[in-house]
Amino acid sequence: MHDGSGLIAVQNLTKQFGSVTAVQNLSFTVSPGSVTGFLGPNGAGKTTTLRMLLGLVKPTSGTATINGRPFHQLGRPGRVVGAVLEAQGFHPNRTARNHLRVYASAIGVPDAQADQVLGLVGLSTAAGRNVGGFSLGMKQRMAVATALLGDPQVLVLDEPANGLDPEGIAWLRNFLQSFARMGRTVLISSHLLAEVEQTVDQVVIVSRGQTMYYGPLEHLRQQQQRRVFVQPSDVGALATALREAGVQALEQLPDGRLAVSGMDAKQVADAALRAGVSVYGIQEEQADLEQIFFRLTSGQFAGHAPAPYQQQQGGWA
Amino acid sequence: MGDLVQAELRKTTTTTLWWALLIPTVLVALGGGLLSGLLGQSIVEVFSSSEAEQLSDALGVTPDQWKFSLLGIGRTINLATMFPLIFGALAIANEVGTRTITTTFLTAPSRVHAMAAKMMVYALWGTIYGLAIIGFTALGIVLTSNSGQMPDAGGWAMLTLVCVLSSILMTMFGVGLGALIPNSAGVVVLLIMYFLVIENALQLGLRIAGVPETAVGFLPNGSVDGLTGSVAVDLFLADAGVVPEEGVYWLRVIAGAGGAQAWWLSGLIFLAWVAAAFGGGWARMTQKDIT
Known part of the structure; x- marks a missing residue:
């Protein structure tokens, strides 16, 4: 059984899809009680890493554990970790409440939990509607509701701000911070540092499948x-x-x-x-995290950058 | 495990597919039953006319006791079980299509658990469809023919057993293939084409090529048809008195059991096909990267 620590540990994780190396020898840990941002440009291997952590993709080598165990050894995973994934789906003709009840029984929590999480994400009034008619933002809220069904200790979110309106983003930010303050673990991925800057305490910055920086956001700011x-x-x-x-x-x-x-x-x-x-x-000059982020991750597509951009970058070096 | 079974059951009852497919199932079963009863009754009436009676007396057969409607029951079951087959095929293909498979795997202790729960729930649905098929086929026959055309209680019990078995196996075959080819439209078209067109063409080709008739009984449709068709022919022959050997051959072809083995052996042969499809689908789903 898992150790209940709420710790996420990724060690020397590598994933090869044919000749493409999506993730290369990635290592980091995420501690409970904080919100950790998992940042990198599109195609940096963030989604693949999160899916390996959640047992959806099999690593080529290395390990990814939650509470000291790989996902498939968690016993009742829905009660340990909740996940909001970009491509997480809903049956278009199933109502929001029914969708949640299906997974409430899979996780082994009472049906009442379905209505409770709907209330938590502000979708109570849409409970009886088919999810197929939901807006992107409502679907994202539904995904968060699904992740929260089992009252998990660890939350993993892949680009959750996509499709959310400013009000939704503010809600998510407050929610994740209070979730972490309860001593739980939050790992949230994004390709925009600015998007999560106000939410996260620490960051893991990846580029080309490798860790470029891992530590508190404050240290990164001071490094500038x-x-x-x-x-x-x-x-x-x-x-x-x-x-x-x-x-x-x-x-x-x-x-x-x-x-x-x-x-x-x-x-x-x-x-x-x-x-x-x-x-x-x-x-x-004000410390601009976005520029540090840029510098840390710019190597990935450096060959394609237009000349003026290169000059500007050169000025910073 | 009970939680996962309940979750899988809820998945099926919270969308419309189960009754959207049950309606045509019931209509085909009822229609098949009505037609079988009507045809069976009219054939007996023709044979009972004075001229035909003289001929049958001369041959030493008693066609007025021939329960032709039984052969129709076999055919009706074969056709109606196409719907549970499709229902099964969409079990995993739809989940992959709507990407709910991600949450399914995230909330189950393991993929093996999730697949096992799905298997149990779809076996239950196979049973429900099977009972509906035999029930409505029987209703059709009761409405259109007299009691002389119907099997006795033991016969009905046997038909119910093979109908439910056939329905469960067809559903499972669908689940396996849907996991192997997780594309809703693709797998449904493939299965319909195979069971209704491709294998029939294949059987015809085998017969023309002079391959022994029994080869047909080893094909997927040939074997599942044999499961119900052989029972229908056995029940027919039990009450039919003397039937010429050539006649038996044609009876089996009419009942859909041409070239098929005994019902239980046909069932085992189709079970092997189901195991192959299900095993392949199982292996694919437990290994697949869900990206």
């Missing part, structure tokens, strides 16, 4: 070297002064400004004053 853009009266004099002050990373931008790394705006302005250089404008 802030830059200061300054427009001086004399670029050469300020550059010399800054180099003397120990700044190594200096770059002149095409618009005549200097990009300074390793100093904040105040230090740059002080250096300019000491060098007798006028400052016409100064700007501190």
Whole structure:
């Protein structure tokens, strides 16, 4: 039987579909009590990884466990892990309530649970309607309701924000956070960091089937070297002064400004004053997680990026 | 396991397919029964006319005791069990099509458990369809012929047994094939074409090619037809008195048991086909990556 820890562990997971390597030697763990974002561009192997974790796809090598056990050894998996998968289906001619009752009996929970989860996702009024007539957002809510039927300890969601309206996304965010605060585990995949930035505590960033970063979101934010853009009266004099002050990373931008790394705006302005250089404008760059995410994952399709984009990227390096 | 069986049962009762297919099943059974009764009755009346009676007296046979409607019962069951076959075929094919198979596998302890629960529920549905088929076929015959055309209680019991067996096996054959070819439209068209056209053409080809008649009884439709057809012919012969050997051959062909083995052997042969289809489907579904 499983250990009830709520821990997700992926170790050296690899999946080969014919000649295509979807996931390559992927490792990470997800702890209970937090929402972990599983991020990567489309085709990075996120869905395949989640499906291997859920026993739907057989790994070529490596292991994926929930509560210390592979999915098929969980006993009553519906009570341990609930999953919202992108392609999760519904019979179009089955009502929402009946759909949930079918799986309530499979999981072994009372029928009343079906109405309870419908209420939880805000679909009580649509309980008697056929799911075939639901909007994409309603279907996503239905998928969440199905995942919650067994009151699971672990929730795995694959791109759950797809099709949800802003209200739905806000609801999902609050729901997942309170779910995690109860000491449960949430793993949520997305190809947009911005989409989950406000929801997740930690992130696993994958690209080309490999882990690029794994840790708290806060550390990632701190990793970002802030830059200061300054427009001086004399670029050469300020550059010399800054180099003397120990700044190594200096770059002149095409618009005549200097990009300074390793100093904040105040230090740059002080250096300019000491060098007798006028400052016409100064700007501190905000840490942009999306750009870090971009940098971590851009390798995947680097060969196809248009030239201007490459230059811009080069400026960051 | 009981939970999964209940879940599978609910899957079948919460959509319209079970009665959408039960209606034509009942209509075919009733229609077949009415037709069998009418034809059986008219044949006996023809044979009972004075001229025919002289001929049959000369041959030493008693055609007025021939229960021709029995042969129609065999044929009716064969045709009506096409519907439970389709019902079975859609069991897994539909789940793969609507992608509910993902949730099915996510909520079951293992795929083997999910498949086993499905097998039990569809065996139950096979029984329900089988009982409906024999019930409405019998009703059709009762409405159109006199008691002389009907089998006795033992005969009815035997027909009920093989009808239910045939219906269960056809349903299971469908479930297996639907798992092997998880495409709703594809598997339904294939099964209908095979049972109604392809195998009949194959049987004809085998007969023309001079292959021994018994080969037909080893084919899927030949064997499942033999299961019910052989019982119908046996019951016919039990009450028929003397029937010439050539006559028996034609009786078997009419009843759908041409070239078939004894009913129980035919049943075992079809069971082997079911096991092959089900085993193949089972293996495929337990190994398949659900992407």
